[in-house]
Amino acid sequence: MPLExxxxxxxxxxxxxLARHAGQRVAFVPTMGALHEGHLAxxxxxxxxxxxxxVSIFVNPTQFGPGEDFARYPRGLDDxxxxxxxxxxxxxxxxxxQEIYRPDEQTRVRVGxxxxxxxxxxxxxxxxxxxxxxxxxxxxxxxxxxxFGRKDYQQLLIVRRMARDLLFPVTVVDHPTVxxxxxxxxxxxxxxxxxxxxxRARSIVVGLDAAARLFARGExxxxxxxxxxxxxxxxxxxLVEYVELxxxxxxxxxxxxxxxxxxxxxxxxxxxxxxxDNVVLGEDxxxxxPRAS
Ligand code: PAF
Numbered sequence: 001m002p003l004e005x006x007x008x009x010x011x012x013x014x015x016x017x018l019a020r021h022a023g024q025r026v027a028f029v030p031t032m033g034a035l036h037e038g039h040l041a042x043x044x045x046x047x048x049x050x051x052x053x054x055v056s057i058f059v060n061p062t063q064f065g066p067g068e069d070f071a072r073y074p075r076g077l078d079d080x081x082x083x084x085x086x087x088x089x090x091x092x093x094x095x096x097x098q099e100i101y102r103p104d105e106q107t108r109v110r111v112g113x114x115x116x117x118x119x120x121x122x123x124x125x126x127x128x129x130x131x132x133x134x135x136x137x138x139x140x141x142x143x144x145x146x147x148f149g150r151k152d153y154q155q156l157l158i159v160r161r162m163a164r165d166l167l168f169p170v171t172v173v174d175h176p177t178v179x180x181x182x183x184x185x186x187x188x189x190x191x192x193x194x195x196x197x198x199x200r201a202r203s204i205v206v207g208l209d210a211a212a213r214l215f216a217r218g219e220x221x222x223x224x225x226x227x228x229x230x231x232x233x234x235x236x237x238x239l240v241e242y243v244e245l246x247x248x249x250x251x252x253x254x255x256x257x258x259x260x261x262x263x264x265x266x267x268x269x270x271x272x273x274x275x276x277d278n279v280v281l282g283e284d285x286x287x288x289x290p291r292a293s
Contacts, residue, residue, distance in 0.1 A: 003081055005092045009100075009140050012093045016054065016141050025050035028143035028170075030134060033057040034074035034188035035083045038178035042147040043087055045175055049145050055084060056093040056137055058100065062108075063129030074191055093141070100136055109135045109166070111158045117251040118154050118265050119276065122241050130155055131162045138168050146170050151177040151185045153263055153278045154251065176284075177277070179205065183288045185277045192273040201270045203236035205287050207243070208279045211264055212286035220257050225264060225281070233268055241267040241274070248280050 006012040019026055027050035029042045039055075046053045057080055064070035077094055084090050108128050115127035138146065146163075148156045160172040178186045183205035184198075193201055207229035214228050222245045230243040245254050248263040261282035268275060279287055 003085055003090055003092055005077075005081065005094055007094055007096065007099070009095065012054070012091070013140050013142075015091055016052070019052035020142065024052045025144045026052045026054065026142060027145040027147065028137070028141045029053070029055045029147050030137050031055060031057055032059045032073065032188065033077065033080050034191065035080045036178075036186045036188060036190075038149055038151065038186040040083065040087065041178050042149060042175050043084065043090060045173070046145065046147050047087065047090075049173070051089075052091070053089070054091045054093055054141050054143070056095075056141075058093070058095055058133070058137075060100075060129060060133040061097060062101070062132055063126050065123055065125055068123070069189070069192075072192075074188055093137075100133065108132050109162060111162050111165075114154070114158050114161055114251055117246060118242060118244060119267060120154070122267065127155070127158050131158060134159050135162060135166060135168070138163065138170055143170050145173050147173045147175055149177060150174050150280075150284075151187065151277060153265060153280070157249070157251065177287075179287065183209070185275075187275060189273050189275060193270060197270045197273065200236040200238060201273075201275060203232035203238060204266055204268065204275060204277045207232040208264060208266065208277060209286045209288040212279050212281060212284065215281040216286065220259075222254050222256055222258055222262075225258070225262075229264055229266060233266070239269040241269065245281070248283065 016026055027046035029046050031039050059073050109131040110128045111131050120127055156174050163170050163172050182202055184202050211225045211228040225245055226243050233240050243266050245262045245264045248261045254262050263278055263280050265278040
């Protein structure tokens with residue numbers, strides 16, 4: 001059966017209203033398209049939780065800064081629909097920019113301290129764009145569950161906080177980062193990498209893995225854990241924006257000695273491509289540890 005694709009707010013809202021009135025749980029996976037196995041894993045998890053699943057495909061202009069990759073961000077609705085089709089019953093929401101952002105609107109959603117750390121310092125306005133579009137999408141879909149990948153750990157915490165503060169009746173569910181066989185975190189932006197850059201990008205997970213193993217052996221000094229994660233990036237010639245150990249719930253600085261849990265987050269540039277990844281020490285296994293199949 002072909003997937004149903006809604007392109008207007010009213011079409012999708014009506015379909016979601018009907019599902020809820022029929023007593024169905026609604027689960028939601030927001031995406032910007034260029035779907036990969038990480039997105040498909042979120043959709044499968046959504047289908048496990050609810051009979052009615054919505055996947056939005058919308059490259060959100062307000063979360064890109066001047067000079068960022070909005071114009072060249074990979075777009076291909078047909079390809080995305082082809083990838084979703086084997087998963088079965090999924091509603092796709094693929095609105096135009098005008099459908100989501102009216103020309104005369106005046107409202108933006110801004111989350112406080114959580115959005116100021118880490119990527120917030122390097123991408124001013126980015127999380128305001130994310131929080132705004134996710135709030136709008138929540139208002140259209142009215143999901144019971146919304147699924148987000150842990151690769152974008154700061155985004156996950158911000159969306160969870162936004163939903164809580166604005167009283168959206170939704171459970172924000174996080175899903176483990178999906179990785180390539182060699183450990184690189186899946187990202188739509190990996191498509192930008194040349195073969196040489198792809199090879200060097202692997203140093204990101206090598207560094208996080210080294211830090212996670214050091215943590216498992218008892219190291220709690222923030223600077224040692226950060227050093228272990230940073231060294232492979234520098235050896236591979238990547239431009240490091242940050243390698244920082246932060247409180248896993250608030251993203252506040254941990255101080256020199258961390259407690260039982262902490263988010264070790266990395267952002268760097270491989271050529272022109274900005275990549276991020278993280279490991280939550282005290283919670284996640286080292287990312288290169290053999291995975292249970
Ligand atoms: O993670 C993404 O793909 C985007 O930031 C999101 C959550 C779909 C909002 O545009």
